[in-house]
Amino acid sequence: MTIVGYARVSTREQNPESQAAELSAAGAGKVYVDHGESSRIANRPEWIACLDYLREGDTLVIRALDRIAGTERMAIETIRELGERGVKLSSLTEPFLDIDATTPMGEAIIGIMAVLAQLRVSTIRENTRRGLEHARAQGRIGGRPSVMTAERIETARKLRTENKSYPQIAAILGVSVSTVRRAVTRGLENSL
Structure with missing residues (x-):
């Protein structure tokens, strides 16, 4: 019975060290980290390696559900698959995930949490889009300044x-x- 951690950041500029440190502090002996990978893509290199490493009786610890799944459907499928393999899922910020996902009640709770995780992701996207539109309206353009003076x-x-x-x-x-x-x-x- 091993505790395995998985961390992910969406862009190369983000630093996953704090996530990895939190997972290690929670007992993860091994932590897989994906850099610059979207949670909507299932074939993330370190995620695949993590799934291959996990065995029955292991615990997968994550910071939050949106680290492993970017959509409600993906979250439910992933949690169900882990449960069927006998792998326990533990979230540092969502303690209610420590339930049996193979039962109807567990599945319902996971579904609700997946919807909330999707809402959080969608809200962040919407806020970013609105912020960029506002900046453009003010005459500001994102990105690095041009080297061409x-x-x-x-x-x-x-x-x-x-x-x-x-x-x-x-x-x-x-x-x-x-x-x-x-x-x-x-x-x-x-x-x-």
């Missing part, structure tokens, strides 16, 4: 009129070819 764009245009190729201009400016092409093309479109 007004001076660099002017230099790139001048070099293009001197028949320099995009790769040559990119080497001179120390940026990528696609960055130069985008900046020069955007400038031409705006001047028409």
Whole structure:
């Protein structure tokens, strides 16, 4: 009987260390971690490895249900599959998951919790979308600032009129070819 942990973060920029530390503190001797993987995709590399590792009598500990499943259907199927394999599921933030998912009552409770997890994910998406729309309305655009300053764009245009190729201009400016092409093309479109 082994306690196994599973952690997941949706983007490469996020750090899963706090999740992994919480799972280890909860007794997980082995923790699988997926970076930059959506919970809506079942074939996450570390998730597959975790499922392969689990044996009857083991406990899978997670921080929250949305770490393993991004939809209600996925959550119910995953919990049911784990239960049929004799693997107990334990959530650090949802203690009611420590139930027998193979019984009708257990299945109903899991279904309710899966719906709530889906609601949380959908709410986050909706809030993000609204926030981005508001920022755009204020004239702000997300993402990193461009490396192509007004001076660099002017230099790139001048070099293009001197028949320099995009790769040559990119080497001179120390940026990528696609960055130069985008900046020069955007400038031409705006001047028409």
